Amino acid sequence: PLSASPHRGAFIVLEGVDRCGKTTQVGLLLKHLVVQLGMAAVAMRFPDRTTLVGNLINQYLQSKSELDDRAIHLLFSANRWEVAPTLKSNLLEGKQHVVCDRYAYSGVAFSSAKESLQNDLEWCKSCDVGLPAPDAVIFLDLTQEQAEQRGGYGEERYEKKELQQRVRERFSQLQATDTENGQVPWYVVNAAQSIEEVQQEISAIVEQTIEKVILEEKPLGLLWL
Numbered sequence: 001p002l003s004a005s006p007h008r009g010a011f012i013v014l015e016g017v018d019r020c021g022k023t024t025q026v027g028l029l030l031k032h033l034v035v036q037l038g039m040a041a042v043a044m045r046f047p048d049r050t051t052l053v054g055n056l057i058n059q060y061l062q063s064k065s066e067l068d069d070r071a072i073h074l075l076f077s078a079n080r081w082e083v084a085p086t087l088k089s090n091l092l093e094g095k096q097h098v099v100c101d102r103y104a105y106s107g108v109a110f111s112s113a114k115e116s117l118q119n120d121l122e123w124c125k126s127c128d129v130g131l132p133a134p135d136a137v138i139f140l141d142l143t144q145e146q147a148e149q150r151g152g153y154g155e156e157r158y159e160k161k162e163l164q165q166r167v168r169e170r171f172s173q174l175q176a177t178d179t180e181n182g183q184v185p186w187y188v189v190n191a192a193q194s195i196e197e198v199q200q201e202i203s204a205i206v207e208q209t210i211e212k213v214i215l216e217e218k219p220l221g222l223l224w225l
């Protein structure tokens, strides 16, 4: 069934805390799908810093501007909504699988990890309700200690130990509610393994997901609806 032509592409999201190797794995996965399996697939990422909104986000992340916590949350969400037509057209018209580096889960996990929004998880989620829903979320899990052993965090605004710890907790909260609602399946992969081991686990999950989308002719879902 993997070689059958799909009625639409599968939408795969990779999430995880900073330094978990997400970006490396997105690249390897794309290569695996396109080069080894000969499939039509593209990579996307959020924040998409190439748009007007993305440019504002970039300035904020590099501490070149200050914004209210809700304002920046809305910008991250707006960034997804402005790119959503391209995402949908890649999946539905292009029939290409989309491998996405971060999505609304990062949006909610990072914003709601801030003190000012710690009791506003539902508000944080509400901004992204109705976006295309992933067919699978692959969460690359790394403990705080393991992340730190990878040479520390970079210079950007959110790359701080305490915040990252809370972000990790928020991710597992989101996983729990998604699992309860039974809409979007989550797969947790131990990111402390070697690059090759992580890649193999991810490939197996993605091939399974693609097969399901094709065989069941699964329609594209709407996030958190």
Ligand code: TMP
Binding pocket: 018, 046, 047, 061, 076, 077, 102, 103, 104, 106, 107, 108, 110, 111, 158, 159
């Ligand atoms: P990046 O390192 O993948 O480019 O992401 C930049 C930072 O933005 C990262 O610390 C996670 C954070 N982020 C949010 O706070 N909200 C969002 O909606 C997204 C997609 C990322």
